[in-house]
Amino acid sequence: MQLKTFLSLCILLLLCTACKQQNTKTEDIAIIPIPKSVVVNDGMFTLNSATTLNSNISFTVSSDFLRSFIKDGTGLDLKSGSDIEFLKDTMLNEEAYRLTVSKSKIRIEANNDRGAFYAVQTLRQLMPVSIEKGKGPKHFKIPTVTIEDSPAFGYRGMHLDVGRHMYSVDFIKKYIDALAMLKMNSFHWHLTEDQGWRIEIKKYPKLQTVAAFRNETLVGHYSDQPHNFDGKRYGGFYSQEEIKEVVSYANNRFVTIIPEIEMPGHSQAAIAAYPELGCTGEQVEAAKKWGVFEEVYCPSETTFKFLEDVIDEVIELFPGKYIHIGGDEAPKTRWKNCDHCQDLIKQKGLKDEHGLQSYFIARMERYINTKGKQIIGWDEILEGGLAPNATVMSWRGMDGAIEAAKAGHNVVMTPTSHCYFDYYQSENYNEPIAIGGFLPLEKVYSFNPIPEELTKEESKYVLGAQGNVWTEYMPNEDQVEYMAFPRILAMSEVVWSNTKDKNYEDFVTRVEYFHNRLDALDINYANHLYEIEGNMSSEEGLSFFELKTQSKNKSIRYTTDGTEPSSSSIMYSEKIPISNSTTIKAQVYGGDEKLGTIFTQEIKLHKAVGSKIEINKQPHKAYAGSGAIGLVNGISGSDSRYGDKEWLGFWGEDISVSIDLGKNKEVNYISTRFYNGNGQWIYAPKEVKLQFVLDDGTIVTDQISVDARDDVLIDFDYEFKTPKALDVKVRSIELIVPNYGIIPEGKQGSGNKAWTFIDEIIIN
Incomplete structure (x- = not known):
């Protein structure tokens, strides 16, 4: 009887195990970046104290990493054997791999150690998350899979600015660890700035004692007036020994570090240490606020000798191919006035x-080049003619990359529109202060580094892309992580996978699961997956408001009377009709549990809402908002962020906005507003021209000066004045908004075209 019972239990256990094995599906393998091919098979591989590992000498780094990862995470010290084996396959590409997990064996095939290392990073994501924090089980199962994978781009990078704010060596290593886990291979280390020089140069000791420190730091946002400072000396630098330690650490994770030594601009800190490097020879101090400064290197023999000496020491520390020389935002004022x-x-x-x-x-x-290295620089190095062997990092949009690639130069894509992780990632008003702009996770994920304007042959010059982390508003390491994660996950998929048919919904599901790994790694990521997005639309003269959230299997509950939603509020199922000005509040729920933050949207209906609207110019791709219709949808843009869905941005263009009201309507006044963040190259127009077509066919025109002052937001109000006063009826309205023009000397972005940002056009 006991034997029968025992056998029955064994059969039941086997059936349960079989059911579990059959339930593992391809979509359950939540790997980031997503591999090219994943096939899930029946069964599981069991890893325990009896599991062995073996590799040949070609895979020392990858096999050592896997052995250490398992030992540190579980306490298991894998002995030599063939349960997990590394095999060389010379037919595979340089960074490609094949990972096969069967019930009895794990096989990693690669052409070299680098490819095998990426296979290990994939295998890592098939293991329990608890291993990441050293609390993994000594007996666990890994799903049986066959994964074949290789990267879309050879350059897969992340940048970190340590000139504005500096971070510990341990944090730099943690940052590199994250890059390696996500199969990124380039770390762009921005080491010199106006506000601080961060690399030890032994021949020039004042770079350590003077240039590495600023007397105080700006408090609040650059656009806030007046500027306030904290009164605290700030600074530091990485010793050459520390840099060697970081470089070695990165090499063991197949991450190449590209040091950036800025020239000729962003060099005020160095000039503070050695005034003879500037054009005036006058003493200056390391910058204590953000932005662009007129102190640039003077192209004298003294300067070139200094920079050559610096480069000599830098090259000894960084074995990679590239030296980044900056080249961006170099005002020419000093040069114009220098004999x-x-x-x-x-x-x-x-x-x-x-x-x-x-x-x-x-x-x-x-x-x-004489030192066996190549330069890489921001796209301003195209101005005046590109250096013969330079690689261009295109940040001001796609144009620089297109120009360089068509000229046969390599390019790395890093446009502000998709790659600047110092921009806001959420429209929530409780977000920590950032430089401006708006770059949500979905927009990063949508990025295609290959410009449409390039031919197939020209596109070969696009090496890849990188995310940039400029740290003016990131005073500590937690804030760097908050701004980088999870957008770095999207960027890793852009540069590794770059699938033609991107499935953002699937990506969000994997990100939601990946959050558990980030928790285990003690990474302070931003979680906006449970936020709500709202969109206004018009159909046959009626207005509707649509709500959606990124995460699956969640519900939305909302109110339209301005009260906070609860589990008993209306469950969202279809577009909400809008017939009056109202305030919608909504929240994501997982069952009865509140998730994320409350979404609030104030809608103010006016006579232009839903009207036909045309603009003579397309808004810039980086700041297209909701398109032209967003200017007459009843929703105003953020008071502090010019890059949200409601503001439209135009770079250096005069715009004409035509609004057809559909029928003759009484009009009393028209209002809008312009963003005036001069620190971001954004200027309100000097004037606005208006043209009205009245019901009797009369055309009324007017021209109004705009008083920009120093305010960040500039209101424009126009009261309609005719002999008929309020009895007049208007059919259509045209606003002509001339661009401010070229940014004047002494201002950030001087010599460049100004941006124009316009918000909701309200007609009543």
Whole structure:
């Protein structure tokens, strides 16, 4: 009887196990970045104290990493054997791998150690999350799979600015660990800035004692007026020994570090240490606020000797192919007023100061090339002619990349529109202060690094892409993580997978699961998956408001009277009709549990809502908002963030906005507002021209000056004045908004075209 019972239990256990095995599906394998091919098979591999590991000498780094990961996470010390084995396959591409997990064996095949390392990172994500925090079980199962994978791009990077704020060596290692886990292979380390020089250069000790420190730091946002400072000295630098330690650490994770030594601009800290490097020779201090400064390197023999000496020491520390020389945001004011610079322009037959910058970059490139290295720089290095062997990092949009690629130069894509992780990632008003803009997770995920304008042959010059983390508003390591994660997950998939048919919904599901791993790794990620997005639409003269959330299997409950939603509030199922001005509040629920934060949207209906609207220019791709219809949807943009769905941005263009009211309507006044964040190159127009077509066909025009002052938000109000006063009826309205023009000298972005940002156009 006991034997029968025992056998029955065994059969039941086997059946349960079989059911579990059959329930593992391809969609349950939540790997980021998503592999090219995943096949889930029946059964599980059991890893325990009897499991063995073996590899040949070609896979030392990857096999050592896996052995250490398991030992540190579970306490299991895998002995030599063939349960987990690394095999060389010379037919695979450099970074490709094949991972096969069967019931009895784990096999990793790769051409080299790098490919095998990426296989290990995938295998890691098939293991229990608890291993990440050293609390993994000594007996666990891994699903049986066959995964074949290789990267879409050879350059897969993340950037970190340590000039504005500096972070510990341990944190830099943690950052590199995250890159390696996500199969990224390049770390762009931004080491010098106006606000601080962060790398030890032994030949120039004042870079450590003077340039590495600023007397105080700006408090609040740059756009806040007046500027306030904390009165605290701030700074530091990485010693050469610390840098060697970080470089070695990165090499063991197949991450190449690209150091950035800014030139000729963003160099005020160095000039503070050695005034003779500037054009005036006058003493300055390391910058204590953010932005662009007129103190740039003077192209003198003294400067070139200094930079060559610096490069000599930098090259000894970084074994990678590239030295990043910056080249961005270099005002020409000092050069225009410098006798030496003007003589040099004439002597070298240069066209102007832009040609002088090209000469500066080309000269430094030649020197760096003699050291067996290549330069990489921001897209401003295109101005005045590109240095012969330079690689361009295109940040001001796609145009720089397109120009460089068509000229046969390699490019790395990092446009502000999709790659600047210092931008806000949520429209919630409780978000920590950021530089501005709006870059949600979905927009990062949608990025395609190959511009449509390039041919198939030209697109080969696009090496890849990177996410940028500029740290003006990231005073600590937690804030860096908050801004980088989870957007770095999306970027990793852009550069590794870059699938043509991107499934954002599937990605969000994997991110939600990946949050558990980030928790275990003590990474302070931003969780906006349970936020609500709202959109206004018009159909046959009626207005509706739509709610949606990114996460699956969740419900939304809402109110329309301004009260906070609860589990008993209306469950959202279809678009909400809007017939009056109202305030909608909504929240995501998982069952009866509140998730995320409350969504609030104030809608103010006016006579233009739902009207036909046309703009003579397309808004910039980076700031397209909700399109033209977003200017007459009853929803105003953020008071503090010009990059949300409601603001439209235009770069250097005069715009004409035409609104057809559909029928003759009484009009008393028209109002809108402009963003005026000069620190972000955004300027309100100097004037606005209006044209009204009245019901009798009369055309009324007017021109109104705009008083921009120093305010960030500039209201524009116009009261309709005719002899008929309030009896007049209007059929259509046109707003002509001339661009501010070229940003003047002494201002951030001087010499560049200004941006125009316009909000809701209200007609009543």
